[in-house]
Amino acid sequence: MFQIHIPAVKAFSVKEALKLIEENGKVLNGGTDILVIAKEIGISAEKLVDISGIEELKQIEVSAKKIVIGGAVTIDEAKNNPIIRSEFPALVFAAEQFASPQIRNRATWAGNIANASPAGDGMTALYAYDAVIQLRSKNGRREIPLTEFVKGVRKTELCEGEIITGIILPRGHGGEHFGSFIKVGQRKTLAISKVMVAVSALIKAGKIKKIGIALGAVAPVILRLTEVEQFLTGKKIDRDEAVRAGELARQAVKAIDDIRSTADYRKKVAGVIVERAILGLKSIE
Amino acid sequence: MTKIIGTSPLREDARVKIDGAAKYVDDLSFPGMAYAMLVRSPFPHAKISEIDASHALELPEVVAVITAKDIPGKNKIPIVFDDQPCLAEDEARYIGEPVAIVVANDRRTAQIAATLVSVKYSELPAITDPLLSLAEGAEKVNPVLGNILSRHKVNKGDVDSAMSIADVVVEGEYKTGYQEHAYIETQGVIAVPENEGGIALYGSMQCPFYIHKALGYVLGIPLSKLRVIQTVTGGAFGGKEDFPSLPATHAAIAAYLTSRPVKLVMTREEDILCSTKRHPGIVRIKYGARRDGTIIACDAEYILNAGAWSTLSPIVLWRGTVHSGGPYRIENFRVDAKAVATNSVPNGAFRGFGQPQVCFANESLIDELAVKLGMDPVELRLRNALDIGLETLTNHVIKESCGLKKVISLVRDEVKWLENRSRKERVLSNGKYYGVGFSAAFYGTGLGAGGKKIDRSGAFLQVAFDGSVQIAVGTTEMGQGHNTVLSMIAAEELGADVKKVSMLPIDTSRVPDSGPTVASRATMMSGQAIRDAAKQVRKIIHDVVAKRLGVAVETLEFEPGVIFSGAKKITFEEAVTWCFDERVHLAAQGWFKAPNTEWNSENGLGDAYYAYTYTAIGAEVAVDKETGEVEVLRIVSGHDIGKAINRREVEGQIQGGAVQGMGYALYEDLVSTNGKIIRPNFSGYIIPTAADIPEIKPVIVEEPYEGGPFGAKGLGEPPLIAIAPAIANAIFDAIGVRIKKLPMTPERILETLEAVR
Incomplete structure (x- = not known):
């Protein structure tokens, strides 16, 4: 049944989140999209699983060839990262025009992808950087290019019980x-x-x-x-x-x-x- | 010399509204309170054959499901023509029309139960286009009034002959869209059963006495057993004038039948779908002028899409009709105006009340006329502007307080008209095209001949032992600064400290009926009623003071807080103590009746109003010719308001009106398809945010009006009315195309640019 009033539980690790989602839960990240959907049409789940506080998803990892934006990193947090500022400027420009300051402080890059709106400001910038999505479920991990992950308006390759743990952006060198x-x-x-x-x-x-x-x-x-x-x-x-x-x-x-x-x-x-x-x-x- | 009038004391409600202490209706609850939700028609037109509530009633928390047949009194909402039902009975005539009321112990159950009430509808053909509704043989949309809900005509002089001898004739058709009020607080009420069978109705509203009357209708019990209490109201803009009678009657019927307090607060989506809006309009207008720029004729046709029921449409239409040619002296004037029924949500009052639609048309066309005459548009306006001794479109000879020419000149200077208009370099550094536009308007303040019978105001004033003053009126604070302005008037007239004046909260059982808080009339009407009361009480005080001081009462002078006679001086508080010692009654009732207006409904001529506010707007824009985006760079908004009682509040009204007018002009596009509003929320319906607001420069002209308090006329609505045409004229100046449809979205601008290419 579609629910307008739905309880939420907070997860403290990815493992815990995956378990909670398996018990008929849906991911609540920043909530700036899902709460609107909940209010407008309801959600077919028993509960929302809040992953926004999971420390391992709050990281921006940098290595020689790539940068990984964690699944719970907000629009604003990424905008202030020095590597993103120097190597992914379009992401910063998009973040500056993304919705409003209040929303930028809650909304996440992963959430913008999961919502799969063709009008997603953040996702459009990620498209320009050949982003690859990291996914995890109890069955394991997989990676899929963003362009293949999104299938249509609010349609993605995200499977039941799976969450977006990170967004990989390849670092370009030599210019x-x-x-x-x-x-x-x-x-x-x-x-x-x-x-x-x-x-x-x-x-x-x-x-x-x-x-x-x-x-x-x-x-x-x-x-x-x-x-x-x-x-x-x-x-x-x-x-x-x-x-x-x-x-x-x-x-x-x-x-x-x-x-x-x-x-x-x-x-x-x-x-x-x-x-x-x-x-x-x-x-x- | 006034001491308080013209200053800017802080709004008395500012603190509680900023720190969150103010209690709005949804913050209140009563023991045993239940919640109501409406079952609404999903069809623009359908026959209702059966309402089955059994599934809803199976939920243990559901208290009752109420339909039209359960209404104890009349199934009618009194506004003008009494055609609208409280609950649809045999037919539903617009999407969102109330069909049944579900009452439950909690809000969530009420929401769920409303979806479980099964209503058997058979869809009927719907007419949602006003032009189709006017077509011969069209199905009857409104069962009581037919498809023309109201019609007004004005016929002055001989328009046809004048047009035939005019050197220059221009004409055009202009269309305007819906506008949603977008008040911060949605519609909401709580009905509470009282002892002896009465009901107390709490709610967010503009016009408590309208609701009072409506409750009497539907409950069929004497008005003396009913009272209406206004809660802190989070914005209204006309949207809480006529409409709240619907939710109020729904909650009251529910409370009456269940003997429990019942809360009904609408969601934003429900509010946008079902509450009244600004009428979409079609205006066809034609001017004829002499070569020297004198306008000799104006011929207009005005059509409003009223929706299914008449609500306030007859009066909205009337105000538009009598202002439709603009603030000019025109010897020959004709207008034919109709409010037309369609199977869509009923429209009602909205700041400007039928004027923004016609003003967009006539002020756009004035600029077209200027082009054709090769004349400066401001010069053209000045040449034809109303002035003392000249008559309005309806032959009302202006005898006093006409600052139109002055306000036009001041705004022209402030917007650096001559310099900016003749700029050679139009492309700005960002590649956008610069343009500057102008518009003018007049606004009959108060209800005028259209609402003469209720254009009066009552007031009550009493002084407490400590010298503080309580005032009461039946007009309301809805965010416009009403209470502060009226307190200032009371303090000035009485000679008291403004900080010690307080407004009694609105309760129809305790405050006098001052008529509705509409038509920019509260400062003027309630202001005069309060002065009447204050003068009486001042006289009582001064009589006592004169006697005790041993001086003649005529020698007394006063300022706020002190009374003196020559060197003898006492404070207001001391004087009050003396009065209490003397056992005089320091209280009085005040009353004010609007001056008479004379109106001939045959030819539409006469004194439509007793006084007018005059407006001139200058707008500067930057237009992106490739994307069609318009940025408003600056708005200069000038108004002759007689007297600015509270200067900061006046500036606030001017700025707020400009922003709402900008939204109407550029952004606010309520999309409705076959009577269904698409995306009824604030991600679909775009209003301006702080980032869009340019510098708005208020220009205040004070040509005093004898009949107003300290010379004041009304200001609530004028700041919105003429914004859209000023922007349209600026766009024309920037890129040479005329947009004839509101809102002027980027899509429309690009389309128009393409069309002329």
Whole structure:
């Protein structure tokens, strides 16, 4: 039965959380999405299992090739991490525009993925960085690329009894890290995006060595604009190339109509913001 | 010289609202209290053949399920035409219409039980478009009044001839959307059975005496056994004028039938789905002018989508009708206005009350006229502006207190109109296009000829032994500073310290009926009633003081806290002690009746109101031509309000109205498909946040109105009314396209830009 009023229990370790979830529980992380869903349509579970205080999920681990954002790391916490600031600037720019300060202090990166909204600001930035999701259940651990993990609007590969323990971001070397993030909403803050773009770029000697362009809120899933990325790779950033990239993006997008905007608007503006995002690529000092 | 009027004492309710001590209705509970939830129609139009409550009643915590046939009195909500039922009986006529009341021991059970009441509906064809409702042979939407719920016309001079000789004619059709009040506190009430069969109704509201009357209707018991108590009210904006009568009657019937206190607090979704909103409007308007800019004719048609029941639509429509041509002297004026029934949620009162829709149209068209004439739009407004000795659209000759030209000039200067309008470089450093726009409006304060019979106010004032003063009126504090402003008026007139004046909490059994807290009338009407009471009490005090001091009463002078005659001086408190020693009664009733208005309903001409507030708005915007996003950079909002009683409160009203007007202009898009509101919450319905608010510069003009307290006129609504057209005109200035539909979303702006390409 769908429940609007539902009890919550707090877990103190991943092991404990997995056990509680197995007993017909659902994960409560920051709660900024699930509590809204609970209120609007109810939740089919006996209880919520609060994992937001699990110490092992609160870590941001850094190694030579990758960085792992723990499953309970909030949007704001990651934003302040020095490696993320220097190597994943688009994540920081997204975090700065994510909802409101109150929500940024509770919402988590993993939760933004689990919610699987194509309008997720955080997830769009993660798409631009080739994120891989770490999952754990009583049967063991597995890893799956974010692009494969998300299947549609609020649909993911997450299995019963499984939780997201971390998000792996590969570290790029041999260049400077640039990024940008642009969202268009009905108002300046606390608006679900009509269309948004996150761009990650590794730049060497003024040329694009590697680039990731993710477009959010235009289609049922976030889109990686691989044609545009291929077009830009190896090129210098200038106005002409950016304009061309915007045109390519516009052509590539199959947009949808919904309450927040129209397909027509999204397609048009996707091109505009891709162009601006390329021209606006910057690093964080 | 006044000592208190014109200053800015802190709001008396500021602290408790900030520190959380204020008790709103959902903070209150009574022993044995039950909870009510409504069963609501999921269809825009359906026949109700059976209501089966048996499954709901099987839950042990369910107390009762109440339907129309259980209503002890009339199944009617009194507003204007009494067409709306308290509970739908044979047919439901909009999505969300109340069908049954479920009462349970706790809120959760009430929610669950409401889903277990099975109502047998057979869907009927629904009309949700007002134009289809007006079409010949359309199904009757409203069973009592038909599809035209109300119609008003004004016919002055000879519009057709004037149009035919005009040098320039412009016309246009403008559409405006719904607006949701978005008060912080949702609708809520608690009904408590009292001894001897009465009911006390506590709740969040604007107009306790409306509810009082409604309870009498549905319960069929004398009003003397009923009382209505206003709890601290978390915002209203018109949304708590007519609508609370519905939840109040539901809770009262439940309490009456179960003999238990019953709480009914609506969820946000329920509130957005079922409560009244600003009417969507269609305005077709045409101006004819001479080459020199003199407007000689205005012809308008105004259609409001009223929803299924008439609520306050006739009066909302009337206010829009008589203001529809703008604040100008126009010799030939014609308007035909209709409030049309549709199978959608009934609309009602909202700050501006039928004026924002017409103002968006007429003030947009004034700018079009300026373009066609090759004239500066501000010059054009000044040329035609109302002034002393000129007559309004309905032939009301203005005799005093008209600061329209002054407010237009001041706002023009403050917004640096000439300099900004003629800027050569329009592209800002961020690539956006700069534009500046202007608008003007007038607003008849008070109920005017449309609500003449209830335009009066009562007040009570008494002085306690310690020199503190208690005042009582039936108008309400809903966040606008009502109690502080009225306390200031009482203190000034009586000669008391404003800090020692307190407003009695609203209870209809204890406060006089001062009419509704609407139409920007409370400061003016209750202010005058309080002055009347204060003058009487002051005279009683001064008589005693003069006698004791051995001076003639005429020699007495006073300021707040002191009374003196030449060198002799005593404090107000001492004077009060003397009065108690003399056993005089330091209390009085005050009364104020609005000045008469004369109105001819045949041709729609006459003195629609007794006084007007005049407005001019300057708005600066930056428009992103590629994404259609509009950023408001600055708003200058000027109003001739006669007198600013509390300056800070006036500035607050001006700023709050500007923000709400900005939301109406740009963001607030309530999407309704076939009578169903999509996403009834604040993630779907976007209102401005602090981050969107630009600098808002208030400009206050004080052309005193003799009939108002210390010269004051009304201000509650004017700050919202003319914001949208000023922004629309600024957008036109920035990017050269005219947006004729509100809200002016980025999508609409891009579409319009494409269309002209």
